[in-house]
Amino acid sequence: MTFKEEMEEEGYISVTQAKNGVWVALMSFMYTYSLCVGLDSSGYKGRYCYEYFTDAMIALLRYSGEGDPEGPWIKYKGEGGERLGPGAKGV
Numbered sequence: 467m468t469f470k471e472e473m474e475e476e477g478y479i480s481v482t483q484a485k486n487g488v489w490v491a492l493m494s495f496m497y498t499y500s501l502c503v504g505l506d507s508s509g510y511k512g513r514y515c516y517e518y519f520t521d522a523m524i525a526l527l528r529y530s531g532e533g534d535p536e537g538p539w540i541k542y543k544g545e546g547g548e549r550l551g552p553g554a555k556g557v
Contacts, residue, residue, distance in 0.1 A: 473505055480523070481505070484531025492522050501525050501535055504545075512544025517553065 469489070473481045478491035489505035493513070499522040504511030516522040516539050525535040534542070538553030 469507075472507070478502065478505065480526055482526070484529050486531035488531035490526060490529060490531065492519075492526055494519075498540065501529065501539070503529075503531070510544065512542060512546070514539040514551065515541045515543070521553075 467475075470481045473489070473491060478493055481489065481491040484490050484503075488503060490501060490503050491505055491510075493500045493502050495515070498515040498517060499519045500513040500515050501522050502510040502513045514522075514525065514535055516525065516537065521537045521539075525537040525539065529535045534551070539551035540553045540555075541551060542549050
């Protein structure tokens with residue numbers, strides 16, 4: 467079984483490698499859709515939470531694997547802590 471197939475079995479969506487070789491994918495959470503970055507066999511290094519699946523998918527397709535992705539992500543969670551993004555409301 468390939469790494470991509472293993473990650474898809476774990477529930478990741480559209481598992482792919484960014485331009486810099488980092489593994490990325492989408493994951494559905496209770497209230498958000500996340501662009502998960504730095505996938506490996508134990509999970510991910512960080513995730514960018516989006517309100518809408520379409521925004522998360524566009525970010526996945528455009529993400530180079532470096533820095534923050536495009537779009538209205540709400541919050542980042544992972545290595546380096548948590549921080550609000552351009553899509554955060556009421557802050």
